[in-house]
Amino acid sequence: MRNFLPKISYFWLTLLISLYFTLIVNLPVLLHFYRILHALSAFKIGFALSIPVVLFAALNFVFTPLTFKPIFKPVFIILLLVSALAAYAQGVFNIVFDRGMIQNIAETQQSEATSYLNLSVVAWFTFTGILPALLLLKTPVIYNQTILKRLGVRVLSMLVSLALIGGVAALYYQDYSSVGRNNRTLNLEILPTNYLYSGFQYLNHKYLTEPLPYEKVGTDAALVQKAGQKPTLMFLVIGETGRAQNQSYNGYSRPTNAFTQQTPDMVFFNHVSSCGTATAVSVPCMFSDMKRIDFNNDRAHNSDSFLDIVQRAGVSVFWKDNDEGCKGVCDRVPNVIIDTPKDGKFCDGDTCYDAALLENLDGKIVDDGKNKLIGLHLIGSHGPAYYRRYPDNFRFFTPDCQRSDIENCSHEQLVNTYDNTVRYTDYVLTQVIAKARQYQDKYNVAMIYLSDHGESLGEDGFYLHGTPYSVAPPQQTHVPMMFWLSPQYVQAQGLSLSCLQAQAAKNDYSQDNLFHTVLDAMNVKTSAIDPSLDILQPCRTAQ
Known part of the structure; x- marks a missing residue:
């Protein structure tokens, strides 16, 4: 079957994915950020405009090392699907994906998990997860440079992202610092880094950390009850x-x-x-x-x-x-x-x-x-x-x-x-x-x-x-x-x-x-x- 989707360079596709995660997947955190600013008596317009720019640059920095040909599509298809569900949970229920929440998800029984399924979830997951994942799967990706040149392009892209973040920080560090100090869950709202980091913490803690030796408590415990008294x-x-x-x-x-x-x-x-x-x-x-x-x-x-x-x-x-x-x-x-x-x-x-x-x-x-x-x-x-x-x-x-x-x-x-x-x-x-x-x-x-x-x-x-x-x-x-x-x-x-x-x-x-x-x-x-x-x-x- 003929593929009608246009070919695209891995470099530009990475930028498009970063933009999609910035404006669609991370819409809940952007809205949260702007609600915080709206509640302030005053804020700088440049600071407000810089927020999606910083988020885009940070995501591009994180995503770029994942764009090597053997892993590019599998990794981002998974991230698109999981992030769609996570974005729904954040946007609708204000859920924060820290290690405790990952533990809650891991320990959820099937009957409880199915109680979260409804038409709204299915519709959101279909349009923001499944369809973009299918689009990515069918898109022809061009790798028309030498290996060294592609490596250089990736390094340069990451350096430009860092420079962009650094430039914004130089202008608005105090503003970001103030909002961050007063809203400590914001860093746990950015998808997909929040659940990836918290998931790693959970897996490391549960499976890779040596368990503590078992400790008995109250070894001197004894039942003290008056003679002739009915049991409890x-x-x-x-x-x-x-x-x-x-x-x-x-x-x-x-x-x-x-x-x-x-x-x-x-x-x-x-x-x-x-x-x-x-x-x-x-x-x-x-x-x-x-x-x-x-x-x-x-x-x-x-x-x-x-x-x-x-x-x-x-x-x-x-x-x-x-x-x-x-x-x-x-x-x-x-x-x-x-x-x-x-x-x-x-x-x-x-x-x-x-x-x-x-x-x-x-x-x-x-x-x-x-x-x-x-x-x-x-x-x-x-x-x-x-x-x-x-x-x-x-x-x-x-x-x-x-x-x-x-x-x-x-x-x-x-x-x-x-x-x-x-x-x-x-x-x-x-x-x-x-x-x-x-x-x-x-x-x-x-x-x-x-x-x-x-x-x-x-x-x-x-x-x-x-x-x-x-x-x-x-x-x-x-x-x-x-x-x-x-x-x-x-x-x-x-x-x-x-x-x-x-x-x-x-x-x-x-x-x-x-x-x-x-x-x-x-x-x-x-x-x-x-x-x-x-x-x-x-x-x-x-x-």
């Missing part, structure tokens, strides 16, 4: 993408906590901050003895979580997961990831409503006289397909957004959909409490609920979660936590419920508190407990 049955519920701002307990005007607010003995914590903005960080962090300020994910994955410690002390532990796995914290205790058969009740073949976690759970609560800790990991409010997190009879706030391309829904629809997920989670918590109450004759029962991170719903242009913590909005870091403690549990533990409720309303807490509080709540004593981080300690009336 604790349900530990880890939420997903729940943000505190949308909880009725926090003054939200909508009845998102309509179920638990009718449940006696609830304790809601108004001021709780997360350790991270993504599950891959927050869950290992909240289960470890490290604080957020010094948290190291490598060490967390190679040391005991509090599940290991309570199990070592003699507590029966079981973990059931309806999300994307436990991120290593349950690896050494009995655990199961919920199956998702199309049962017509809770599951559709790809995902399940969280009420499915309570199915077939009684077999794990045998009457053997042991303290028991049951971990339940919710899918909660995981987006962007929020509408798939609650059944039709929980479409309380309408109109809701019955699609995953949330950018095509109104803000009202988006908030309605998210609030429905919060309300359904609240319902599920009451079902967990109802399950616990079934065992009150044999156990002192309780429940702790804590979400892993929050969610952005379009505030300041941010959507979803995973923004670097240093610049993350409070919607992603302010999370709900609540306790339900049965009267028998409160009495056995020597606690004052009114004291806990008063402390929860006024004190600042974080996920740093969970490790120490759960150990104490399960009557496990160890030197690993920091009493200052134990929420229960100040409200004990009988020691």
Whole structure:
């Protein structure tokens, strides 16, 4: 078949690709840059005009070494395809591709990944990824110079790019420096260097770095329980993408906590901050003895979580997961990831409503006289397909957004959909409490609920979660936590419920508190407990 595309020199094709990446692929970062300038009281016109010029020169400098004939087309076809998807994520959801986000992508399950597919993504990917890649594939490229001359042209092109960048820097260094200092994610928004660099960091860290030796924590852990006292049955519920701002307990005007607010003995914590903005960080962090300020994910994955410690002390532990796995914290205790058969009740073949976690759970609560800790990991409010997190009879706030391309829904629809997920989670918590109450004759029962991170719903242009913590909005870091403690549990533990409720309303807490509080709540004593981080300690009336 005859090729009607004109022949083009590798040199000019490199410049065209650099221009395409500047104006089309990197349109989100250019728009972000100009939004920043628009918010300033004054800026230099020359500085504003120089931004795409500098970006073009920088991309040409990076791309030129990749233009040797054997690799030219394969490399840039891949970059065009991947960058198209990345540009969509950045432009629509304000996603930043740091190492943490690459980890989130790598650990995403298939059912979660498919929730991001919609007509908007397909259309964008087709027109900005597939079509340019096909065009490049079919374009005849001319290499009509000697090898040395082509090498010289490449070196000269890179030197000219550097000179151009240097010239702009000489004129506007202070302007670039000021914007960069106040907007530290800008360098992580430039495609494709952002995901290439962060991807290399992730691969190097995961596969090329020698793992830390495994460290046991709380080796002196022992179960200390009064003679004749009933054992404890604790349900530990880890939420997903729940943000505190949308909880009725926090003054939200909508009845998102309509179920638990009718449940006696609830304790809601108004001021709780997360350790991270993504599950891959927050869950290992909240289960470890490290604080957020010094948290190291490598060490967390190679040391005991509090599940290991309570199990070592003699507590029966079981973990059931309806999300994307436990991120290593349950690896050494009995655990199961919920199956998702199309049962017509809770599951559709790809995902399940969280009420499915309570199915077939009684077999794990045998009457053997042991303290028991049951971990339940919710899918909660995981987006962007929020509408798939609650059944039709929980479409309380309408109109809701019955699609995953949330950018095509109104803000009202988006908030309605998210609030429905919060309300359904609240319902599920009451079902967990109802399950616990079934065992009150044999156990002192309780429940702790804590979400892993929050969610952005379009505030300041941010959507979803995973923004670097240093610049993350409070919607992603302010999370709900609540306790339900049965009267028998409160009495056995020597606690004052009114004291806990008063402390929860006024004190600042974080996920740093969970490790120490759960150990104490399960009557496990160890030197690993920091009493200052134990929420229960100040409200004990009988020691």
